[in-house]
Amino acid sequence: TALLIAAGYGLLRARMLASLPPEPDVAIGLLENPLLGCSPPMRAASGVLAWGYGLFLTALPVHLSIDYGPVQMPVVRGFGDPWFAGAVVVAVGFAALAWLVWRARRQPLVLSAGLVFVAFSLPVSNVLFPVFMHFADRVYTTPSLAAALLVAFVFGRCDRPGRTRLVLALAVGAWLALSVATAWPRNRVFRDDATLIALEVENNPRSVRMQLCAGVAAAEEGDGAAALHHYETAAALAPWLPQPWLELTGLLLAQGQVTQAGVRFERALAADPGELRRRG
Numbered sequence: 004t005a006l007l008i009a010a011g012y013g014l015l016r017a018r019m020l021a022s023l024p025p026e027p028d029v030a031i032g033l034l035e036n037p038l039l040g041c042s043p044p045m046r047a048a049s050g051v052l053a054w055g056y057g058l059f060l061t062a063l064p065v066h067l068s069i070d071y072g073p074v075q076m077p078v079v080r081g082f083g084d085p086w087f088a089g090a091v092v093v094a095v096g097f098a099a100l101a102w103l104v105w106r107a108r109r110q111p112l113v114l115s116a117g118l119v120f121v122a123f124s125l126p127v128s129n130v131l132f133p134v135f136m137h138f139a140d141r142v143y144t145t146p147s148l149a150a151a152l153l154v155a156f157v158f159g160r161c162d163r164p165g166r167t168r169l170v171l172a173l174a175v176g177a178w179l180a181l182s183v184a185t186a187w188p189r190n191r192v193f194r195d196d197a198t199l200i201a202l203e204v205e206n207n208p209r210s211v212r213m214q215l216c217a218g219v220a221a222a223e224e225g226d227g228a229a230a231l232h233h234y235e236t237a238a239a240l241a242p243w244l245p246q247p248w249l250e251l252t253g254l255l256l257a258q259g260q261v262t263q264a265g266v267r268f269e270r271a272l273a274a275d276p277g278e279l280r281r282r283g
Contacts, residue, residue, distance in 0.1 A: 036137045037073045038129050048079040048090040050129030053138040055093035060140050061147045064185045069203045070212045071138040073241045112156035120149035211241045230254055245274040
């Protein structure tokens with residue numbers, strides 16, 4: 004049944020994409036995925052960390068972010084990097100979970116939960132190959148179905164009356180309440196672009212992309228001071244990326260500050276995206 008549904012989804016998606024007007028390909032840069040230039044082992048190790056974080060958010064959706072770009076997620080720099088040890092721990096944890104799922108293979112809901120999570124999260128984890136982003140919690144919408152399947156399994160197994168059922172019901176109720184309390188306010192974030200950018204800059208000020216978006220929005224509204232603040236914040240967060248310096252250059256030129264614009268442009272030319280991977 005699952006394969007038939009997946010096949011139907013694939014066909015419908017292919018038809019949808021075929022109906023879109025042709026557009027030029029948009030290159031993906033380090034602002035979207037700082038793992039693009041990493042060696043396969045280091046990219047896979049960094050991807051394992053993000054994959055584990057996705058599993059954590061599936062179980063406990065807290066402090067969500069629109070964008071997880073540079074400086075927000077760890078980049079493993081080498082085998083001696085402490086983050087590499089963390090990646091090994093996460094990988095061992097995944098192996099243990101896989102073993103538990105295998106032990107419970109006669110339980111359709113448990114097996115389905117494991118397959119759903121892996122099948123829909125592994126392809127976008129950067130573990131197998133680089134993708135269009137480092138990490139985004141929105142791609143875990145389908146993998147999160149695994150949590151619902153596990154809850155159904157646990158309730159189906161709980162045939163003991165009394166305290167056990169009560170404790171289980173309270174635990175699941177608390178989890179659902181937390182999920183609703185997290186999801187409900189997030190709905191207003193997506194009301195429009197201006198709301199999304201303003202709230203994300205406030206809630207996740209270390210997002211380079213959101214700072215740049217806030218700068219662009221402020222510049223379009225004629226608020227040069229706010230735009231300067233957001234661009235400078237982005238440049239301070241990721242000085243090795245050229246985009247913040249280029250935005251600063253354009254803004255200062257528009258304000259007639261040619262000398263200052265030239266300084267920022269030189270910083271853009273000297274920007275070294277490889278520094279991101281060296282710093283992690």
